[in-house]
Amino acid sequence: MTLKVYADRMSQPSRAIIIFCKVNGIDFEEVRIDLVKRQHRSPKFKEINPMGQVPAVVDGRYKLFESHAILSYLSCAFPGIPDHWYPADLFTRAKIQSILDWHHTNLRRGAATFVLNRALGPALGLPLNPQAANEAEIILRASLSKIESLWLKGNAKFLLGNFQPSIADLSLVCEIMQLEVVDEEDRDRVLGPHPKILQWIENVKSATSPHFEEVHGILHKVKARLHGRLANAKPNDTHLSMKPNPKL
Amino acid sequence: MTLKVYADRMSQPSRAIIIFCKVNGIDFEEVRIDLVKRQHRSPKFKEINPMGQVPAVVDGRYKLFESHAILSYLSCAFPGIPDHWYPADLFTRAKIQSILDWHHTNLRRGAATFVLNRALGPALGLPLNPQAANEAEIILRASLSKIESLWLKGNAKFLLGNFQPSIADLSLVCEIMQLEVVDEEDRDRVLGPHPKILQWIENVKSATSPHFEEVHGILHKVKARLHGRLANAKPNDTHLSMKPNPKL
Numbered sequence: 001m002t003l004k005v006y007a008d009r010m011s012q013p014s015r016a017i018i019i020f021c022k023v024n025g026i027d028f029e030e031v032r033i034d035l036v037k038r039q040h041r042s043p044k045f046k047e048i049n050p051m052g053q054v055p056a057v058v059d060g061r062y063k064l065f066e067s068h069a070i071l072s073y074l075s076c077a078f079p080g081i082p083d084h085w086y087p088a089d090l091f092t093r094a095k096i097q098s099i100l101d102w103h104h105t106n107l108r109r110g111a112a113t114f115v116l117n118r119a120l121g122p123a124l125g126l127p128l129n130p131q132a133a134n135e136a137e138i139i140l141r142a143s144l145s146k147i148e149s150l151w152l153k154g155n156a157k158f159l160l161g162n163f164q165p166s167i168a169d170l171s172l173v174c175e176i177m178q179l180e181v182v183d184e185e186d187r188d189r190v191l192g193p194h195p196k197i198l199q200w201i202e203n204v205k206s207a208t209s210p211h212f213e214e215v216h217g218i219l220h221k222v223k224a225r226l227h228g229r230l231a232n233a234k235p236n237d238t239h240l241s242m243k244p245n246p247k248l
Numbered sequence: 249m250t251l252k253v254y255a256d257r258m259s260q261p262s263r264a265i266i267i268f269c270k271v272n273g274i275d276f277e278e279v280r281i282d283l284v285k286r287q288h289r290s291p292k293f294k295e296i297n298p299m300g301q302v303p304a305v306v307d308g309r310y311k312l313f314e315s316h317a318i319l320s321y322l323s324c325a326f327p328g329i330p331d332h333w334y335p336a337d338l339f340t341r342a343k344i345q346s347i348l349d350w351h352h353t354n355l356r357r358g359a360a361t362f363v364l365n366r367a368l369g370p371a372l373g374l375p376l377n378p379q380a381a382n383e384a385e386i387i388l389r390a391s392l393s394k395i396e397s398l399w400l401k402g403n404a405k406f407l408l409g410n411f412q413p414s415i416a417d418l419s420l421v422c423e424i425m426q427l428e429v430v431d432e433e434d435r436d437r438v439l440g441p442h443p444k445i446l447q448w449i450e451n452v453k454s455a456t457s458p459h460f461e462e463v464h465g466i467l468h469k470v471k472a473r474l475h476g477r478l479a480n481a482k483p484n485d486t487h488l489s490m491k492p493n494p495k496l
Contacts, residue, residue, distance in 0.1 A: 050398050051350065062339055069345035076338050090324050091310055097317035102299065104352035150298050 003028040003074075004058040006048055008035045009218040012112075013067030014055040016174040020071055020167070022211040024081050036123060068100045071167040084164035095160055099151065099168040103175070107147070110140030111175050114190075119182045119226055137190065144194050147172065152196045157203045165207050173204040180219040181226060251276040251322075252306040254296055256283045257466040260360075261315030262303040264422040268319055268415070270459040272329050284371060316348045319415040332412035343408055347399065347416040351423070355395070358388030359423050362438075367430045367474055385438065392442050395420065400444045405451045413455050421452040428467040429474060 005021060005028050007014035021028045033039045033054050041052050049056035049065040056065040059077065064070055075086035087093050113136035117129040151159040158165045159172070176197070179187045191198060205212045253269060253276050255262035269276045281287045281302050289300050297304035297313040304313040307325065312318050323334035335341050361384035365377040399407040406413045407420070424445070427435045439446060453460045 051394065064342055064346055066346040066349035068349045069342050072345060073338065073342035090321065094312055094317050094321035097320060098312055098314040100349075101314035101316045101352065104349065105357075109353075146299065 001060045004031050005029070005055060006031045006033050006045065006057070007055045008033050008040075009215060010035055010222065011054050012174040012178050013171065015177070015215050016067055016167075016170045017055045017057070017070055017074075019174070019208050019211050019215050020074060020085070020170060022215070023208045024074075024078065024085070026074065026078050068103075068167070068171060071171065075167060082164070084162065084166060085170075086167050092160070096166050096168045099159060100171060103168075103172055106139065107143040107172055107175055110136050110138075110143050111178060112136075114140050115178045115182060118186060120178075120222075123222065123226060140190060144176075144190070144197055148194050148196045152200055158200070158207075165204055169200070169204050170208070173201050176201060177216055177219065180216070181223045183227065249308045252279055253277070253303060254279045254281050254293065254305070255303045256281050256288070257463060258283055258470065259302050260422045260426050261419065263425070263463050264315055264415075264418045265303045265305070265318055265322075267422070267456050267459050267463050268322060268333070268418060270463070271456045272322075272326065272333070274322065274326050316351075316415070316419060319419065323415060330412070332410065332414060333418075334415050340408070344414050344416045347407060348419060351416075351420055354387065355391040355420055355423055358384050358386075358391050359426060360384075362388050363426045363430060366434060368426075368470075371470065371474060388438060389441075392424075392438070392445055396442050396444045400448055406448070406455075413452055417448070417452050418456070421449050424449060425464055425467065428464070429471045431475065 003021070003026060005014075005017055007018055007030060009015055009018065018030060020026075033045055035054070039045055040049075040054055046052055048058060048063060051065055053065065055067055055070060056063065057070050057074075064073055072086050075081050086096065114133055116124075116126065117133035117136060119128075121128050147159075153161065157163060158169045160166075160168075162169075176191075179190060251269070251274060253262075253265055255266055255278060257263055257266065266278060268274075281293055283302070287293055288297075288302055294300055296306060296311060299313055301313065303315055303318060304311065305318050305322075312321055320334050323329050334344065362381055364372075364374065365381035365384060367376075369376050395407075401409065405411060406417045408414075410417075424439075427438060
């Protein structure tokens with residue numbers, strides 16, 4: 001029975017799961033759960049994930065949510081997945097788990113809150129909140145500095161000095177990629193001081209090409225729509241209500 | 249070489265690691281990192297954990313931080329740890345990982361922010377913030393409802409209907425236990441509607457006795473000190489500066 005991946009490509013952990021499956025030749029069906037239409041809160045989807053969040057997977061009779069748990073499960077449950085994604089070596093695996101755990105309350109907290117309050121909120125019916133964006137930017141910048149100084153030391157291509165990417169590289173880079181939807185000045189201010197982060201994004205992109213670019217294609221469309229709306233908005237109109245759009 | 253556990257028992261993930269080691273007969277040295285004295289920010293401790301947080305462990309030449317990564321590492325690295333703590337079965341293990349991932353941005357976010365802003369802040373030199381406490385209480389209560397309805401269904405003794413505790417039971421219950429330091433009215437309002445949660449706490453306590461009570465003993469001392477200070481505070485004095493106290 002084919003693996004079902006319930007996802008919205010606007011969600012960065014959804015993108016990580018889809019890219020992982022495509023890169024590793026996992027036969028799967030992508031089931032779109034439209035966040036703008038609030039399909040993640042529907043009773044039907046809550047039978048798949050009672051937390052009402054994407055991504056979630058159904059593998060035969062087995063249901064699972066939380067993207068990091070899904071990535072480690074897929075690494076072990078499907079034959080032929082290269083070891084570098086989730087190394088069997090106890091010590092390396094624990095270091096990867098450590099990064100994934102750290103991610104929740106650092107990079108993810110900073111990046112998702114920043115992007116939501118700087119650009120994306122209106123698409124989800126939420127107002128932009130400059131103060132929340134500024135606070136989140138501090139967490140985001142500190143997180144990027146930590147990644148660069150701690151896990152991308154020397155000439156490392158991937159986290160922990162590895163030569164091949166792990167699920168931690170994929171999860172964290174997909175998180176950072178959402179900065180594509182903020183305006184270029186904001187993105188350059190945040191990412192500009194981190195050349196190693198920029199090179200690492202390129203390395204993950206190369207290692208997962210062409211799936212990385214294809215799955216991230218949605219961000220360019222959303223950016224164009226968001227910025228068109230912002231340009232047309234009246235001054236101080238920070239709450240841009242957008243009707244659900246199936247093209248988002 | 250003996251495992252070193254860098255911890256402050258005021259930190260709930262520190263307590264989870266210490267209890268796990270004691271229950272499983274792991275030979276370890278507890279190295280106190282005093283949060284009130286800000287020892288976690290010292291250059292010396294940052295050589296152990298550059299993130300400046302407890303808990304962290306050093307096992308020979310191997311260093312690790314993030315409590316969930318540590319718990320799964322210890323479950324695999326030491327001989328004779330019963331399988332129920334971190335089951336080798338792929339499907340059960342992934343479900344446990346899912347709970348641990350969910351925990352970061354739900355129960356932990358709610359409980360830690362609630363307790364910090366309702367009671368503990370002054371001990372760490374931070375003001376109490378009633379609005380932040382109220383917002384955190386909403387997340388905390390929603391998290392408890394989810395745990396009860398989803399993972400403690402029926403007459404389950406432990407999460408996922410298991411007969412023995414896993415590292416997820418230990419981590420989540422240690423998180424909830426910090427509610428011991430808020431006043432009883434607050435604690436009853438939050439936990440009172442959740443009889444299954446209360447029974448589950450008792451089950452984890454029984455399964456890890458007497459270490460659970462011994463390691464949590466610090467909470468009773470802190471509560472007595474905090475409430476003594478609050479009772480003596482002037483009206484509106486929500487920022488109670490407490491000098492570092494080695495007895496905390």
